[in-house]
Amino acid sequence: MAAEKSTNLIDPIHQFVITRITDIKIGNVDISFTNSSQFMVIATLAIMAFFMLGLSKKSIIPNRFQIMCELSYEFIANLLRTNVGDQGKAFFPFVFSLFMFIFFCNLIGLIPYSFTVTSHFAVTFAFAGLIFIGVTTLGFIKNGFGYLRMFYPSGVPIYMAPVIIPIEIISYLSRPVALSVRLMANMLAGHSIIKIFAGFIVMMGFFGVIPLAGLVAIYALETFIAFLQAYIFTILTCIYLNDALHPHH
Amino acid sequence: MHGDDTKLKNLDSRIKEAKSSIKQNNNQNIKPSPIGKVLKLAVEIVAAMAIGVAIGLFLDSYFNTRPLFTIVFFLLGSSAGILNVFRVAKSMQNN
Numbered sequence: 001m002a003a004e005k006s007t008n009l010i011d012p013i014h015q016f017v018i019t020r021i022t023d024i025k026i027g028n029v030d031i032s033f034t035n036s037s038q039f040m041v042i043a044t045l046a047i048m049a050f051f052m053l054g055l056s057k058k059s060i061i062p063n064r065f066q067i068m069c070e071l072s073y074e075f076i077a078n079l080l081r082t083n084v085g086d087q088g089k090a091f092f093p094f095v096f097s098l099f100m101f102i103f104f105c106n107l108i109g110l111i112p113y114s115f116t117v118t119s120h121f122a123v124t125f126a127f128a129g130l131i132f133i134g135v136t137t138l139g140f141i142k143n144g145f146g147y148l149r150m151f152y153p154s155g156v157p158i159y160m161a162p163v164i165i166p167i168e169i170i171s172y173l174s175r176p177v178a179l180s181v182r183l184m185a186n187m188l189a190g191h192s193i194i195k196i197f198a199g200f201i202v203m204m205g206f207f208g209v210i211p212l213a214g215l216v217a218i219y220a221l222e223t224f225i226a227f228l229q230a231y232i233f234t235i236l237t238c239i240y241l242n243d244a245l246h247p248h249h
Numbered sequence: 250m251h252g253d254d255t256k257l258k259n260l261d262s263r264i265k266e267a268k269s270s271i272k273q274n275n276n277q278n279i280k281p282s283p284i285g286k287v288l289k290l291a292v293e294i295v296a297a298m299a300i301g302v303a304i305g306l307f308l309d310s311y312f313n314t315r316p317l318f319t320i321v322f323f324l325l326g327s328s329a330g331i332l333n334v335f336r337v338a339k340s341m342q343n344n
Contacts, residue, residue, distance in 0.1 A: 060257070163325075170301050170322070170329035178296035178333075182289065228285065 012192040012199075016119055036123065039115045043104040050104075072100065076234070083238035087245050095241075098127070099234040106187065106226035110219070118229075119187040124180035131237055132176040139244035150247045179236055186229050190222045286341065293337055294330035301326015 054069035080088040109116025151168040201208035305322030
């Protein structure tokens with residue numbers, strides 16, 4: 001179906017189709033190398049290249065590349081310090097890689113003919129689900145069963161407990177869904193809009209200049225959203241980490 | 250060597266000055282757009298409802314009591330969604 005539709009010029013969803021590059025199967029599990037995995041690898045290599053280039057010459061008066069690397073480090077370090085506190089330092093490598101990976105995936109997805117990894121719910125939910133499991137485990141390790149007190153806010157009368165506790169548990173379970181849907185929806189919507197506007201340019205001929213101007217503006221907005229969504233994903237991870245380390249409900 | 254040292258100290262004091270002047274006027278310069286805020290709230294409420302309904306459907310298929318738990322957990326999920334929205338809105342106000 002995807003192949004038939006590719007002839008259609010304005011098919012905003014076609015850019016999200018996953019194609020297999022090499023077929024790999026272990027037992028009944030399909031772990032083929034797809035275009036999605038290809039762009040994950042590209043994003044990882046881009047991050048490595050970014051830091052290798054930036055930090056190859058460690059000078060006291062840094063050049064632009066080094067400033068970018070140091071800014072990204074300081075940005076995440078500040079985020080952790082303000083949201084989690086000193087205990088958060090242990091999680092810096094994880095949070096930093098998470099932010100850089102999502103940010104680079106979003107940015108690389110903006111390059112024409114590339115693929116946006118983060119526009120798929122499977123990918124974002126894998127991130128959010130793993131974070132959720134990790135944070136919950138951490139909460140139980142750090143606080144024991146006292147972590148369960150999070151589901152029963154202090155000051156609530158006991159006869160309200162049968163209602164409040166399920167509500168709090170559902171609210172807790174909805175975190176990874178909300179986290180992943182937000183990132184996925186933003187990427188999906190943004191890229192579809194870009195594609196639709198690009199279609200208008202072709203359709204309108206000479207007057208395509210008008211949607212072209214709009215497209216430039218949307219593209220700028222999308223670049224900002226690429227950063228903002230990575231930031232939101234990271235800051236929420238920090239907030240959940242903080243809840244696991246110091247539950248104070 | 251000695252010249253480098255004084256240069257470094259000079260630079261250090263200049264960096265400190267620049268940093269203190271920056272800190273005064275922008276400590277938080279990343280703010281989500283209004284649309285981003287609205288989307289955030291919408292996603293919160295929908296996610297909690299979806300989780301509630303999913304739990305309800307699962308329990309119903311397990312105990313064969315359709316639609317009892319679906320209705321109960323839909324209501325609980327909606328309350329959880331409103332609670333989430335309330336919390337997010339409160340943290341937005343604080344910023």
